[in-house]
Amino acid sequence: MTQCRICGSEGAHRSYVAREMMLGLRSEHRYFQCMDCECLQIEQIPDNLADYYPDHYYSYRAPGGSGNPLQKALTRMRDSYEITGKNLPGRIMHLLAPNAKLATLRPLQLSQDARILDVGCGAGILLHSLRETGFHNLLGIDPFNRDDIVYPNGLRIEKRDIFSEQGQWDLVMFHHSFEHLTDQQAHLQQAFKLLQPGGAALVRLPTVSSYVWQEYGVNWVQLDAPRHLYLHSLKSMERLAQQCGFLSERVVYDSNALQFWGSKQYEQDIPLRDPRSWTESPENSLFTAKQIRHFEQRAQELNALNQGDQAAFYLRKPA
Template structure:
């Protein structure tokens, strides 16, 4: 049985990066060879304070800056792609739990399509925005009853969870026997991650505590008798992450150059399947 301790012992030094978004504090990323996983060290005791800034983009509907506009434009396109994905799963019913639902746009898209929706969002600001869209939002996963769901989604959420092993067990219990779990996370094996190294924006320390590979996701979920049945690319992420990484590296966004890094990353990933971010579709084993 995998424990949290298994993930944080026998680690090798990998790279040192920092919180470019807020505090500028330095953090180490350490490598767990057994799980092919990077672990942020140290993990701050008060993680909440690292989310308390107006620019934290998943907690706002802002369209002020170039980065905001790029993010919102891409999000509007990907919402329909996500809806198409969950509809393709052909579940018996249409109940969905979206964990880390942010400002609720994905849930709203699902609700308009006839899905029974519930969201989890710990950030008060994002909660308040979601509730203006007539969505049911809980603050934590612990508030849920014994109901099970046809689809559970975590769009760039799992990397934020401190108690990772316990959380994975909870996800398994919340999913119906024929249900599907959809997880999207950054991939530190991608070309853009290797190109930008400590400036890679998707490291996003210390908010991102875990940095996954395909092997680590497969191994973690196999520990709760679940398996990855399909892996899909998030091709837009390489462009957005490269744009932000350029800002961290050079002090400005350099959209022209970052576009070509993102393009080359996707080109390389056609051969390796190591895209900047990956979507994993996971099911329970019989």
């Protein structure tokens, strides 16, 4: 009998074997999906989990940026539009090159004085964009970074975890970091503790409450074994939020074309970091640019139907 780590349900939960396919290691890892709360979770966390996060892992990449003042100004206007929904030139830039991650902050209606903590932020790309648009009460933390980071614009990213933090915050964010955390309840309870009354937690993660999990199963690109320890359902995230004292305000699906082209590649045994992968070499991949555009359109359709493969969960600490 296996016990779900989220809801405690015991039983003959359905099991799966998934391979590591981002790096192409193809090591096998067993998962089970709780028959009650529907959370998909790894059966045994590998002892060598750190080995699956090499130095070139994508979240460690530092923010890029052109030295061109005009380009910087246009990027700031675009990012300001993503956060606020205002700024006409920024809207035009959004249509040309959207920043979907920043757009998930818009429902929170943040002021530039908002105190924002980003947990598991890697090199802090999102916080860097916020700093460039005028937000100043920002801190990023990630225990897996090599060292602390201080950017020329004053942004600090510190090498430590959420349990070392003592401050009070208006927003605590987990942007595709929460699914990597071993103790889900402890981390969300700590976020609750650090929030001011009325503050919010924003948790963005892949979800099994999606079309592609049903369609592709263990070839679903965002299962991402063994790095993703928990793939939540709507039901399991709701239960976890309640356990930690949060009110669930809304869920917004924000998936993209990756769910299709990545999963189709895995079906063909092509890793994400393979020379034949769309992300590495589009000209050598299975897909045309037209197909990728179709996948993106299909992703937006699924988001509108609440069936995309990732979502933003907006949780509120009671005032």
